[in-house]
Amino acid sequence: MFIDPLSPECWALEPILKKLRIEYGSYFSIKYVLSGRLANLNVSSKKNYECIAKVWEKTASRSGMSCDGSLWLENPVDAPYNVSLALKAAELQGRRAGIRFLRRMQEVLFLEKQNISDVAVLKECARSSGLDVEEFINDMHSESAAKAFQCDLQITTEMDVTEIPTLVFFNENVEDEGIKITGIYPYEVYVQILEEMLSVRPDKSSPPPLETFLKIFKFVASKEIAVVYNLPIAQIEKEMKKLLLKQVVEQIPAKYGTFWRYIDE
Numbered sequence: 001m002f003i004d005p006l007s008p009e010c011w012a013l014e015p016i017l018k019k020l021r022i023e024y025g026s027y028f029s030i031k032y033v034l035s036g037r038l039a040n041l042n043v044s045s046k047k048n049y050e051c052i053a054k055v056w057e058k059t060a061s062r063s064g065m066s067c068d069g070s071l072w073l074e075n076p077v078d079a080p081y082n083v084s085l086a087l088k089a090a091e092l093q094g095r096r097a098g099i100r101f102l103r104r105m106q107e108v109l110f111l112e113k114q115n116i117s118d119v120a121v122l123k124e125c126a127r128s129s130g131l132d133v134e135e136f137i138n139d140m141h142s143e144s145a146a147k148a149f150q151c152d153l154q155i156t157t158e159m160d161v162t163e164i165p166t167l168v169f170f171n172e173n174v175e176d177e178g179i180k181i182t183g184i185y186p187y188e189v190y191v192q193i194l195e196e197m198l199s200v201r202p203d204k205s206s207p208p209p210l211e212t213f214l215k216i217f218k219f220v221a222s223k224e225i226a227v228v229y230n231l232p233i234a235q236i237e238k239e240m241k242k243l244l245l246k247q248v249v250e251q252i253p254a255k256y257g258t259f260w261r262y263i264d265e
Contacts, residue, residue, distance in 0.1 A: 012063035066254035
């Protein structure tokens with residue numbers, strides 16, 4: 001999956017990725033490749049910031065995954081290169097660590113409106129995603145992280161990826177061409193591609209009970225739950241309010257929609 005941590009479109013794909021992982025996770029693994037699209041922008045002009053803010057607002061209202069464009073007018077991300085290096089540094093602590101860290105960065109950026117290119121903010125993201133913070137900071141300034149990022153940029157060029165997010169599906173047969181899919185499509189499209197790639201119909205797993213889901217993912221949008229459980233948002237919010245009364249979750253209001261944080265005992 002070709003991503004940019006600053007891209008609201010990648011954030012908007014999260015509900016679909018969660019559903020894919022839950023229903024067909026045993027059939028695939030995801031490798032994240034940084035496209036560096038925004039890093040190249042070196043977004044420094046005010047006019048540019050205003051454009052990005054508008055795109056964020058539009059994406060959020062369309063996708064139901066909140067992102068607050070006013071960040072770009074109040075506290076813009078002024079060093080995108082740092083964000084890319086940070087993700088590569090996190091991945092040096094393992095694939096799962098990288099995934100947790102990316103998600104945390106997105107939450108801090110889109111919901112908490114923080115400048116995630118600021119080293120102090122990145123440090124806090126590393127701490128809250130359970131990384132070894134000292135190792136993370138050292139790695140961020142290491143050649144390994146810089147090289148890993150360069151390698152990602154090379155793959156992006158070689159595969160002719162020009163839009164974010166782009167997913168490229170490969171099967172075990174190296175000779176076979178990958179299937180490249182750019183942008184966001186209905187969930188069924190991804191399942192169809194999986195079936196084509198596997199050439200058998202994969203067994204679909206059911207989502208776990210709601211409380212188990214919350215315990216696994218810790219912090220989710222109503223939209224994500226709605227997509228995973230195939231239910232209208234209104235019904236999800238009703239269920240979540242029950243869990244709120246039982247003090248299983250706390251409600252985190254966002255500019256668009258609602259997020260829920262699981263309360264660890």
